[in-house]
Amino acid sequence: MSMTMNEYIEEAEKDLLHTYNRFPIVFDRGEGVYLYDLDGKKYLDYVAGIGVFALGYGNKEYNDAVKAQVDKILHTSNYYYNVPAIEAAKLIKKYSGMDRVFFTNSGAEAIEGAIKTVRKYAYLKDGKTDHEIIAMEHSFHGRTMGALSITGTEKYRAPFEPGIGNIRFAKHNDIDSVKSLINDRTCAIITETIQGEGGIHPSDKAFLEELRKICDEKDILLVFDEIQCGMGRSGEMFAWQGYGVKPDVMTSAKALGCGVPVGAFMMTEKVGQNSLVAGDHGTTYGGNPLGGAAICAVFEQYEKLGVLDNVKEVSKYLYEKLDELTAKHSQIIDHRGVGFIQGLEFNCPVGDIINKALADGLVLINAGTNVIRIMPPLVIKKEHVDEMITILDKVLS
Numbered sequence: 001m002s003m004t005m006n007e008y009i010e011e012a013e014k015d016l017l018h019t020y021n022r023f024p025i026v027f028d029r030g031e032g033v034y035l036y037d038l039d040g041k042k043y044l045d046y047v048a049g050i051g052v053f054a055l056g057y058g059n060k061e062y063n064d065a066v067k068a069q070v071d072k073i074l075h076t077s078n079y080y081y082n083v084p085a086i087e088a089a090k091l092i093k094k095y096s097g098m099d100r101v102f103f104t105n106s107g108a109e110a111i112e113g114a115i116k117t118v119r120k121y122a123y124l125k126d127g128k129t130d131h132e133i134i135a136m137e138h139s140f141h142g143r144t145m146g147a148l149s150i151t152g153t154e155k156y157r158a159p160f161e162p163g164i165g166n167i168r169f170a171k172h173n174d175i176d177s178v179k180s181l182i183n184d185r186t187c188a189i190i191t192e193t194i195q196g197e198g199g200i201h202p203s204d205k206a207f208l209e210e211l212r213k214i215c216d217e218k219d220i221l222l223v224f225d226e227i228q229c230g231m232g233r234s235g236e237m238f239a240w241q242g243y244g245v246k247p248d249v250m251t252s253a254k255a256l257g258c259g260v261p262v263g264a265f266m267m268t269e270k271v272g273q274n275s276l277v278a279g280d281h282g283t284t285y286g287g288n289p290l291g292g293a294a295i296c297a298v299f300e301q302y303e304k305l306g307v308l309d310n311v312k313e314v315s316k317y318l319y320e321k322l323d324e325l326t327a328k329h330s331q332i333i334d335h336r337g338v339g340f341i342q343g344l345e346f347n348c349p350v351g352d353i354i355n356k357a358l359a360d361g362l363v364l365i366n367a368g369t370n371v372i373r374i375m376p377p378l379v380i381k382k383e384h385v386d387e388m389i390t391i392l393d394k395v396l397s
């Protein structure tokens with residue numbers, strides 16, 4: 001079967017549930033930091049599959065490691081041990097400083113596990129079932145019921161109420177707002193270290209430090225969602241490492257597998273020893289050998305390619321160039337972010353700009369209606385910054 005791009009799109013709209021307003025493009029393959037559609041048109045990628053393809057496309061050693069695991073064994077079940085998952089857990093512990101790892105298949109599932117962890121921790125302390133979790137306004141944690149219930153954007157939640165209940169929303173970066181919600185039923189505070197979908201809002205250092213202090217004083221668990229901002233995107237392996245504020249529980253996904261769907265939630269030993277036990281939680285596919293092999297290959301390539309150093313270096317240049325663009329175009333009213341998770345806020349919806357950029361061969365995505373999210377693969381070089389700026393400047397002029 002060989003059809004045109006438009007014919008495929010028509011088929012898709014007949015067969016797939018319409019839960020996305022997709023751009024009218026069928027991507028066919030990738031190479032380095034470029035994507036190609038079915039017609040062979042080339043695009044510079046500044047979305048990276050929404051923060052997934054940290055290594056870009058076609059990293060040979062990563063691909064070979066995944067292929068070798070396909071030929072060896074894909075799945076065994078969590079009733080048995082497998083080497084790739086054991087090695088992947090070791091690497092996650094090494095880079096995160098966390099002590100216990102549970103593997104999932106997605107970010108939302110990692111969040112579900114984190115929620116169960118903090119509830120169980122509190123339950124073991126007092127035997128009660130009325131514990132509250134404080135989450136942040138404008139946060140995003142995923143689409144499953146638990147993750148949705150702690151997501152701060154009301155329009156995502158409204159049609160699906162009631163959620164899991166006992167969730168309170170505080171203002172991100174407003175410590176008084178958090179304090180006003182704390183009571184003796186509060187069992188956890190959760191925040192993205194850098195808010196992604198909500199418009200690229202980094203947490204303030206003082207805010208995270210205050211959260212840590214409150215949590216320590218009251219034995220409340222601090223949970224950082226690093227699904228989007230983690231895995232090197234901020235310039236540190238996990239964004240909280242740049243703040244020097246360590247969570248009790250954290251989540252990862254997206255770039256953790258660089259294309260193979262994996263996620264994880266991790267915790268300190270103290271939480272690990274006082275929360276989920278055998279029978280409390282499980283998954284069929286989570287922690288399968290394929291995912292484990294992918295995670296191991298990702299960390300190996302990060303070391304080999306010096307990914308964190310590249311992010312630190314090239315993101316400074318990216319920041320300067322985006323600042324220049326912001327000064328030049330009055331439609332842009334704010335520029336913020338760190339590393340390769342930056343945002344340009346406009347005084348208007350950004351849909352048209354994204355469409356024009358796509359026509360000119362640049363893949364961009366929004367974060368909320370008025371913010372363009374700048375989220376390239378972590379291996380881009382300065383020349384790719386220049387290429388992006390040239391196209392975006394032209395589109396805005």
Ligand SMILES: *Cc1c(COP(=O)(O)O)cnc(C)c1O
Nearest residue numbers: 106107108140141142196227228
């Ligand atoms: C994408 C994302 C999720 C959800 O991950 P999925 O893999 O899509 O379920 C959760 N939290 C944050 C911060 C995200 O960016």
